[in-house]
Amino acid sequence: MSLRKPNDYVALDQADLVRLAQAGDREAFRVIMQQGNQRLFRMARGVVRDDAEAEDVLQEAYARAFAAIGGFRGEAGVQTWLTRIVLNEARDRVRRRRPTVDLDVLEQVQQQAEVIPFPNTFGGGSPEVDAARMQIRGLIERAVDDLPAPFRMVFILRDIEECSIEETAANLQLKPETVKTRLHRARRLLRQALDAQLGATMVGVFPFLGARCVRITEAVLARMEREGRLAPAGTFPAA
Structure with missing residues (x-):
């Protein structure tokens, strides 16, 4: 069991966090996830284009990554390593749904x-x-x-x-x-x-018809009545 306080983990660099995670430290795993969650979620969602499925992708990718973290050697940063795992998981899901996109159609x-x-x-x-x-x-x-x-x-x-x-x-x-x-x-x-x-x-920006039209029209008519420039409602001007 770790004796570190939560704030201690936030101050650690990624290499130290990885070493602790490799030793099974729960809080180190938590901080690694918190540091990368937003970016990794966006990456997953960028592939699968669905919020709920992106969350599933992220959870599965984390599970796979942390199961294999003992073999992480640090050739790239841990967030880069996690990004690749997330992308692979997301792409596998898309591949099972439909063919991959052919870039040649957009060459022009x-x-x-x-x-x-x-x-x-x-x-x-x-x-x-x-x-x-x-x-x-x-x-x-x-x-x-x-x-x-x-x-x-x-x-x-x-x-x-x-x-x-x-x-x-x-x-x-x-x-x-x-x-x-x-x-x-x-x-x-x-x-x-x-x-x-x-x-x-x-085309529909700053709409005037409807409630706004009625409100402004009535306000102008009421002001004209107050200023004596318009006969009150229900009366007619003298001939």
């Missing part, structure tokens, strides 16, 4: 694009603002889900998790130039998808 996609910021945090505004932000996030999440898997994984690591090109390449076992190419394509596809969705949405 332009590579020049602007960065699309992903909203990581929401809240702090009015309920209306928060609701609008949630709708925007939903649009972006659906657009990310619709990306071909190889582009989607690069986008999640680079633009959502803000990993470096080198770290992304290491996690996905790609060349840095491949990461750059796929990121350009992912951004272009996302911008095209969001332009299409937002273009249709913009």
